[in-house]
Amino acid sequence: MDWDRFAQQMASLARDLLARRSVEATLERITASATELVEGCDAAGILVLRGTTVETLAPTDRLVADSDRLQERLSEGPCFDAARSSDGERVFRIADLCGEQPRWPAYAPRARRLGVGSMMGFLLFTEDEHLGALNLYSREPGAFTEVSELAGWLLASHAAVAFSSARTHAQLERALTTRHVIGEAMGILMGSHHLTEAEAFDVLRRYSQENNIKLREVARRVCEQGSL
Secondary structure, three states, X not given: OOHHHHHHHHHHHHHHHHHOOOHHXXXXXXXXXXXXXXXXXXXXXXXXXXXXXXXXXXXXXXXXXXXXXXXXXXXXXXXXXXXXXXOOOOEEXXXXXXXXXXXXXXHHHHHHHHOOOEEEEEEEEOOOOEEEXXXXXXXXXXXXXXXXXXXXXXXXXXXXXXXXXXXXXXXXXHHHHHHHHHHHHHHHHHHHHOOOHHHHHHHHHHHHHHHOOOHHXXXXXXXXXXXX
C-alpha cells in the first residue's frame, strides 16, 4: 500500500465531497471512491435501516442491492448488524464467505451464491448520530486484508462527516424553501380574502390538519392555484 499516494487521494476526496451539490451526489462519490481506494473492493454501497426495512444508497453494482435485500429478508447479515450497531462492533471483515459463519448461518451461503467472496463494513457515525453502514464487497475470497480494513476505516471516517454535512445542508435548504412557499401562500390568502398574517397562517394550518396534508403541500397548492 502506497500510503503517501493514499493520503493525497484522501485529501483530494475530502475537497471533492465538500463540493458536491446534493446528498445523492455525495454518497455516489463515497461509494465510487471505495472501489478506487480500497484494495480488493469490487463493489460498495451504503445500507440504512428504517426500523427493520433496509434502504440501499449509492450502490456501485447490483450485487450490493441484492445482498442488502437478502439481509432484509432474513433479518440477518453483517451489513444489517453494522447499520443497527449503537455500542457494538463498528467494523467487520469477513475474509472468506466460503467458510462457516456461525453468526449468519442463513445469510452466508446465500451471499456466496450471489457471488460474494469477502466483505467489509464500517458503521458511519459522528458524535451526534449513526448514519448507516458503508459496505465493501469482493467477488474473491481473501481479498480484504488488514491494510484494506485500515484504508476502508479511514474512508468511512471521511464519509460519515461528509454524509452528515450534506444531509444537514439539504435539510436547511428544504426548510428555507418551505418557509418561502408558506410565506408566499399566506400573502396570496391575505390579498384575496383580506386576512391578517395570523389568520392566513391559521387557514393553512387548519386545512392541513383537517385533510391530513403536510403544510408545505397545502402552501404549494395555494401558490399554484391561487386558492385552496
